[in-house]
Amino acid sequence: MTRQARKLEHLWHAVRSEMRNADFSDINLVNNCLPETAICALDLSTRAAGLKLSRPVFINAITGGVEESDSINRELALVAKECSLPFAVGSQMAALENPHYSKTFEVVRDAYPDGVVFANIGAYADPDMARRAVEMVRADALQVHLNVPQELMMAEGDSDFRGYIRRIEKIVGAVGVPVVVKEVGFGIAREQAAILKGIGVAAIDVGGKGGTNFMQIERRRAHLKTNEDLTEWGIPTAIALLEAASGAPGVDIIASGGVNTGLLAAKALALGASAVGIAGLAVKILLSEGAEALIARLRNIECELKTVMVMTGANSIDELRSVPVVITGKTREWLEARGIKK
Ligand SMILES: Cc1cc2nc3c(=O)[nH]c(=O)nc-3n(C[C@H](O)[C@H](O)[C@H](O)COP(=O)(O)O)c2cc1C
Structure with missing residues (x-):
């Protein structure tokens, strides 16, 4: 099967799959009955991977490299622009191998010239490919994705993952923009987060x-x-956040993997995340209900996030990252078993 056919099938399955939210039920925020704050006074700006972001939520890597993704990427970029959110393109490997597909990524800069845009490549790319991916979308940062379990499940997938650490290290040294290493739904543990810190990545998207x-x-x-x-x-996403933070102190941690509501975003930020990425929900709403519906949902997520900020007494994302959090149940057991403290 060609890479293009596979990408179309991924979109089709993502739209058809039932939307699942990450389980943050063990993560409890504490009501503040005397909050010295107001909805109109909240500061939603944050920093991630050395970039200043006006909002903590962004549209995570989804597509590109197949004819149909031209219009999808344009619409997603326009939605991101309308909501002032950063935007990550999907894997650019197809365009790096065949320049015909570059336009399916370049549309993003036409639609969102001043936006914060992330380029995206696989960990098997070389530094030259990484540089070209960044140039293609004039990216502010580069995402390098890791997806070993997915590859192992694919009939046509990779089965040899040796050398990724060295390759990522070379990319970090070559691209001239911050590098974010991201998983696609299987999480990043403390030990690998520590390795990623050691090779100089700017942020880890768990x-x-x-x-x-x-x-x-x-x-x-x-x-x-x-x-x-x-x-x-x-x-699980909530645990991966704490794993990665404990393995890579000082590195920005980004939350993704089913973080689809304002309350979940608030909990992820309260666990220490600097920003929150949403992929599956965004493409599902865009393709099944249209751009206006996606804008409405993203605004609703922001509105819920603001509500939770006020209820915890946080004036800013920075303050939200240090409100009290009570961790119970299986998540607490996991953290104890692994010797991880919030
Ligand atoms: C249709 C689809 C295509 C994706 N393609 C990519 C990709 O090319 N590169 C990448 O890094 N992640 C890709 N992802 C993964 C997302 O960026 C994200 O890491 C993952 O879906 C978990 O977040 P979510 O639960 O919000 O969807 C894709 C996700 C979807 C739904």
């Missing part, structure tokens, strides 16, 4: 379990008969 499930999507695409329990593989 891409935890709980939202879009690429093992499930690949299983369905290939009509695999493997047991379904394998598709529950991964580190």
Whole structure:
């Protein structure tokens, strides 16, 4: 199967799949009955990967490199512009191998010339490819994605992952923009976060379990008969945030993987995330209900986030990152077993 056909199937499955939210039920925020704050006075700006962002929520990597993605990327970029959100393009590997597909990414800069835009490549790319990906969209930062379980589930996927650390290190040294290493739904643990810190990545997007499930999507695409329990593989998003933060202190941590509501975004930020990425929900709403519906949903998420900020007494994202958080249940047990403290 060609890469193009696969990308179309991913879009199709993402739109058809039931939307799942990450499980943050063990993460409890505490009501502040005397908040010295007001909705109109909230500061939503944040910093991630060394970039100043006017909003903490962004549209995470989805598509590009297939004819249909031209209009999808343009519309997503216009939505991001309307809501003043950063925007990450999908993997540019197809365009790096065949320049015909570059236009499906370049449309993003035409639509959103002043926006914060992330380029995106796989960890097997070389520094020259990384530089070209950044130039293609005049990116402010570069995402390098990791998706080992997905590759292993794909009939046509990779099965040899040696050398990624060295490759990412070379990319970090070559691109001239901050590098964000991201998972796509299986989470990043403390040990690998520490390695990523050691090779100089600017931010870690934990891409935890709980939202879009690429093992499930690949299983369905290939009509695999493997047991379904394998598709529950991964580190849940809330836990991955704490794992990555403990392994890479001082590195910005980005939350993604089913962070689809304002309350979940607030909890992720309160756990220490600098920003929150949303992918599956965004493309599902765009393709099934249209751009206006997506704008409305993103505004609703921001509105909920502001509500929670006031209820916790946080005036800014920075303050939200240090409100009291009570961690209970299985999440607490996991953290204790791993010796991780919030
Ligand atoms: C249709 C689709 C295509 C995706 N393609 C890419 C990609 O090309 N590169 C990448 O880094 N992540 C890709 N992702 C993963 C997302 O960026 C994100 O990490 C993952 O879906 C988890 O977030 P979510 O639960 O908000 O969807 C894709 C996600 C979807 C739904």
